[in-house]
Structures are given as structure tokens and as C-alpha cells.
Amino acid sequence: MKKFSFVAVVVMVAVVVLVASEAQMAEAVTCSPTELSPCLSAITSGSPPSATCCSKLKEQKPCLCGYLKNPNLKQYVNSPNAKKVISSCGVPYPQC
Known part of the structure; x- marks a missing residue:
């Protein structure tokens, strides 16, 4: 009976880990x-x-540092108006 309980606990832990990893994947942008x-x-x-x-x-907040590192996008994300928009939306300017 002890062996059955141990297996049940292991299976339950595995299910919790899988559900948690699925939730993180769903939040990826x-x-x-x-x-x-x-x-x-x-x-x-x-x-x-x-x-x-x-x-x-x-939604795209996690991507802003990547945009700043891209020479084609940096000028837009780093412009004074973009900084105003970011601030107006309540998103902290990225510290990359």
C-alpha cells in the first residue's frame, strides 16, 4: 500500500509540473x-x-529590449515620442 501511495504522489507532482509549464508557455509573447x-x-x-x-x-513589453538592439527599430523605440507613448501607457521604459 505504501508503494501505491508513493507512486500516486509522484504522478500528482508530475501533473502539477506539466500544468505549470503549460501555463508559462501560454503566457509567452x-x-x-x-x-x-x-x-x-x-x-x-x-x-x-x-x-x-x-x-x-x-503585450510586447518583454520584446522592447530586442527592438532597441535592432538597428532598424531602435530609432523608433528610442524616439522622444515613443518614450512619451510608453510612459503614457504606464509601461516602464526598458533598462537593457
Whole structure:
């Protein structure tokens, strides 16, 4: 009977680990600068960001350092208007 209980505990722990890893995978974001297209007008014109822009920006927050390291994107993410948009949306500017 002890052996059965030990096996049951091991199986339960394995299930918990699998469920936890699935939850982390579901939270992973795909970094795609095109996801920030709703922010384009706010960044280029300095107008206030839309709710959609802020939502996408918060979604893409883990990707901002990668965008800053990309020479083709850095100028946009590092621009004064982009910094205003990031701040207006309540997203901390990345410290890379």
C-alpha cells in the first residue's frame, strides 16, 4: 500500500509540473514589431496613444529590449515620442 501511495504522489507532482509549464508557455509573447502598428500615429505625430496601442505595448513589453538592439527599430523605440507613448501607457521604459 505504501508503494501505491508513493507512486500516486509522484504522478500528482508530475501533473502539477506539466500544468505549470503549460501555463508559462501560454503566457509567452511572440515578438513582432508589427503588433505595435496601433501606436504608429502616436509615435509619429505625438498624439495620445489609443487604448489598443497601450494594450499592444503592454503585450510586447518583454520584446522592447530586442527592438532597441535592432538597428532598424531602435530609432523608433528610442524616439522622444515613443518614450512619451510608453510612459503614457504606464509601461516602464526598458533598462537593457
